[in-house]
Amino acid sequence: MAGQKDRLVSYDPEGVFLPDHGIDPEDISALHSQLEAARSEVLRDQELWEQQGDIPEQKQPLDAGFFRLPERTLDAYREQRDQSELGRILRTAGSLREIVDRVVVLGIGGSYMGTRAIFEACCHPYHNELSRSERGSCPRLYFEGNNVDNDATQGLLDLLTAKEKTSGPENRWAMVVVSKSGGTLETAVAFRQFLRTLQNSSDAENLGPERLVIPITGAEGKLRDLSRALEFQEVFDIPDGVGGRFSVLTAVGLLPAAILGLDVVRLLEGARAMNEHFVAASPEENVVLRYVAVSHLLETKHGMNQRVLSCWSKALEAFGLWYDQLLAESLGKQEQGATPLTTVNTRDLHSRGQQHQQGRRDKVITNLIVDEVRCDPIPIGTSQHNQDGLNGLAEKGLPDIMDAAIRGTNRAYLEDQRPTADLHLPRLNEHTLGQMFQMMMLATVMEGRLIGINPYGQPGVEAYKKHMQAILRGEE
Ligand code: PA5
Numbered sequence: 001m002a003g004q005k006d007r008l009v010s011y012d013p014e015g016v017f018l019p020d021h022g023i024d025p026e027d028i029s030a031l032h033s034q035l036e037a038a039r040s041e042v043l044r045d046q047e048l049w050e051q052q053g054d055i056p057e058q059k060q061p062l063d064a065g066f067f068r069l070p071e072r073t074l075d076a077y078r079e080q081r082d083q084s085e086l087g088r089i090l091r092t093a094g095s096l097r098e099i100v101d102r103v104v105v106l107g108i109g110g111s112y113m114g115t116r117a118i119f120e121a122c123c124h125p126y127h128n129e130l131s132r133s134e135r136g137s138c139p140r141l142y143f144e145g146n147n148v149d150n151d152a153t154q155g156l157l158d159l160l161t162a163k164e165k166t167s168g169p170e171n172r173w174a175m176v177v178v179s180k181s182g183g184t185l186e187t188a189v190a191f192r193q194f195l196r197t198l199q200n201s202s203d204a205e206n207l208g209p210e211r212l213v214i215p216i217t218g219a220e221g222k223l224r225d226l227s228r229a230l231e232f233q234e235v236f237d238i239p240d241g242v243g244g245r246f247s248v249l250t251a252v253g254l255l256p257a258a259i260l261g262l263d264v265v266r267l268l269e270g271a272r273a274m275n276e277h278f279v280a281a282s283p284e285e286n287v288v289l290r291y292v293a294v295s296h297l298l299e300t301k302h303g304m305n306q307r308v309l310s311c312w313s314k315a316l317e318a319f320g321l322w323y324d325q326l327l328a329e330s331l332g333k334q335e336q337g338a339t340p341l342t343t344v345n346t347r348d349l350h351s352r353g354q355q356h357q358q359g360r361r362d363k364v365i366t367n368l369i370v371d372e373v374r375c376d377p378i379p380i381g382t383s384q385h386n387q388d389g390l391n392g393l394a395e396k397g398l399p400d401i402m403d404a405a406i407r408g409t410n411r412a413y414l415e416d417q418r419p420t421a422d423l424h425l426p427r428l429n430e431h432t433l434g435q436m437f438q439m440m441m442l443a444t445v446m447e448g449r450l451i452g453i454n455p456y457g458q459p460g461v462e463a464y465k466k467h468m469q470a471i472l473r474g475e476e
Helices: 025-051 069-083 085-099 113-122 150-161 185-200 222-230 251-259 264-280 287-302 314-331 353-358 398-415 430-451 459-472
Strands: 010-012 102-106 140-144 173-179 213-217 306-311 339-344 363-370 420-425
Touching: 010 287, 025 264, 025 287, 025 430, 069 085, 069 264, 085 251, 085 264, 102 150, 102 185, 102 251, 113 140, 113 251, 113 314, 113 430, 140 150, 150 185, 173 185, 173 251, 185 222, 185 459, 213 222, 213 251, 251 264, 264 287, 264 430, 287 363, 287 420, 287 430, 306 314, 314 339, 314 363, 314 430, 353 398, 363 398, 398 420, 420 430
Parallel strands: 102 140, 102 173, 173 213, 306 339, 306 363, 363 420
Antiparallel strands: 010 420
16 A cells, blocks of 8 residues: 555546536536547557658658556666666766766757756755755755846856856756757757856866767757767766657756756656556546546537646746646647746735736636645734734744635635635655656647547747748848
8 A cells, every 4th residue: 555655646527517607517528438449549559669660641640658667767777776877877976976066058948947946845945045965965956958138147157157166066057958959059058158158167177078078869860969069077968759848857857857856756756656647547536537537528528728737836836837838839739738927925916916817718727736735834923013914813924825816716716616626745856746747748748649640749839940040141
C-alpha cells in the first residue's frame, strides 16, 4: 500500500455538476468508451514509437517518447547506477555545486519552463537571496535565452560580473544551455553573449567553459556542432521522440533540479506512479480521464473554451505557466484547442475574480490546491491596537485563511453556476510535482487524440521565426 508520502493527487469535479451551466455525472459516463479509446490510442502510440518502425503519415510527428521515460530512466539507474544517464546527471550536478555559486539556464519554451516550475515549486521561495550555507551550497539559479530583451540580459550580465574576480566557488558561475533543435535564435544569441562573458572572466584556478558550460540538446544541430567544436566536457541529450514541452523529465529538468539538490528520483517516481494509475485505473477513478472528460464536455456542451488553472499556492505559478504552454502549443491547431490561463489566488481574485464570477460563461476553473503547508502555520496573533478588528481571529493562521478563501470562492462560483473542479496535491514536493507533470502531459495527448488533433509538433510557430530571420537579414 502506498505510504502517506506516496499519496496520489486527487480530482474532485463535484462543482461542475450544475443544472444549467454545467454537466451531469451521466455525461461523463456516456463518454467512457471514447475516453477508453483515446487512452488505448495513447498506449498504442507509445508502442509504435518504441518499435522504431515506420510511423504512418497521419501520426507524424509522433513524440510519444515522454510517456515511459520515467520508467526507462529509473530502470537504467537501478541497473547501471553511475553509468546510467541519471547517474551522470547526479555526478555532474554534484561537481558543479562544488565549483560554482550561480547557474544560468538558457532556453525558451519547453527548454526552460519545466525547470522554472521545479525551481519555484520545490525550492525556498527566496532561494537566490539566501547565503551559500543556507542554500546547502546549492547554486543560485537564473533564466535567460528566453527572450531578446536587451536590458534584462544586461541586468543578469551585470550581476554575474559584478563580484571581485577572486577564485573560489562563491564568485564563479556556470551555464546550462538547452535547445533541442539547437537553432532557436533567442537561445543561440544568448549563448554566444554569455559564453563571451564567461570566456573573458579570469579564474585563478583556470576553470574554463569546457567545465562550466553544459549543453543539453538533440542528436544533431548547431548547438551539438558548437559543443563538439568547443569540447565541453559534459553534453546531455534530449532524446529523439521527446518534444520540447514534453522534455521536463529528461536532463532538461533533471540536471538543474539535481544542481539545486532536489530529489530527482522522487520526481521520476511520482511520474511513474501517475503512469501506473493512468494505465490501470477505471474511467470512474482515473484522474487523467476524468480531468479530460470534464474539460472536454464543458467545451463541447457549453463552448467553455477558457481553462483557468487557479493555483492556491504561489509556488505553483510557474507550473501553471508550464501547463499553459503545454496545452496551447499542443492543441491550439486547426482552429481548435482551449485557451489556458494560470491564476494565483488569493492574489488574482483582486484582478480577475470579478470576471470569473460574472463575466462570459466561457470558463472552466480548476483549482490546484496543496493540502498541507510545509512550514508551521503563522497565526494572525493579538494586538493592543485592534483597529483592524483582527483580535477576534487571533488564533487563525494563514492556512485557515487560505482554506476559507478556497471554500468561500467555490461557494460563490456555485451560487453563480460557474463550473469549478478541485485538483488536490497532498503536499507540494518532488513526488507530487512529478505526478502533476505526467498527469498534464498525458491529459493533453489524450485530449488531442479525443478531438483528432496531433498534440505533437508546433508548425504554426515557424511562421514568426521565418519572418524574423528574413527581416533581420534585410530580405523583407
Ligand atoms: O515545445 C516545444 O517544442 C517548444 O516550445 C520548444 O521547446 C521551444 O520552441 C524551444 O525549442 P528548442 O529547444 O529547439 O530551442
